[in-house]
Amino acid sequence: MAEKQDAMGRAPAPSHVNPYGRVDEEVAEVAERDERRKKRMKCFVYLVAFIVFQTAVILIFGLTIMKVRTPRFRVRSASFNTFNVATANTNPSFNIQMLAELGVKNANFGHYKYQNSTIEFYYRGTKVGEAPVPKARAKARSTRKFNVIVDLSSTNVPTNLLADEFRNSAIIPLTSQSKLRGKVEIMKIMKKNKSTNMNCTMEINISSEQLGNISCR
Structure with a gap:
């Protein structure tokens, strides 16, 4: 259908x-x-x-990690093995053997290896002593502390300058200078040369036979 x-x-x-x-x-x-x-x-x-x-x-x-910072080198403290100071106006002098504690502060995330160097001490611009700084390594994020023996002598200091110093105060002002040359090694993949300069001022207190007022920059 x-x-x-x-x-x-x-x-x-x-x-x-x-x-x-x-x-x-x-x-x-x-x-x-x-x-x-x-x-x-x-x-x-x-x-x-x-x-x-x-x-x-x-x-x-x-x-942070890969940024390389300049290590800091400074005098931390000191003690004295011998302390011979004559304050008489006629013949002022000092002959001191100082055991100085130095520190290399490394804020990097890698070791800082530095070479042999020398630290020098000055009295009013006149060199009065020096000591060798042996090469070593400051570990990452740490401060390496070590001691050096320094013989401080006023042999080259003008007598009148030393007489005026002892007449007006009971201190021996010192400055220290040194330079460390080395390399910062981070994670064994990056090495960068870094030098650090020491520039410290300090005072030896004659009466207490102590080192104080240490300031470094």
Whole structure:
């Protein structure tokens, strides 16, 4: 039997066909595309966050661990083995053997190896003593302490200058100077030459036979 036709002569759609099927497929496709877009955005955000984190780590690493600082070399304290001081105006003098404790402060994250050097002591610009500084190594983030024996003598100091000093005070003012040349080695991958200069002032108190007022820069 021929199928019935509508007024326009078209055959009616089969009753089992879902008129909303195409719409459902389009909605599913849109949802799938949106889900993929969200995943891509999430991956992009993660990638950016990782890059920022890595950059921050490298920056902090470069500004802290890999930054090379100048070590500090200074006189820390002293004691005396012999202490001969004559304060008479006619013939003032001093002959002192000093056991000085020195320190090399290394603030770097790597060892500081320095070469042999010399420390010199001056009284009012006149050299009155010196001592050798043997080569050694200051460990990372630590201070190397060691002692040197210095014979201080006023032989080259003008008598009138020393007489005026003893007349006005009971101290012997001293300055110390030295220079260490060495290398800072960080993580065995980077070595950098670093020199440090000592420039300290101090006073020997004649009455108490003690070293005080140490100031270094």
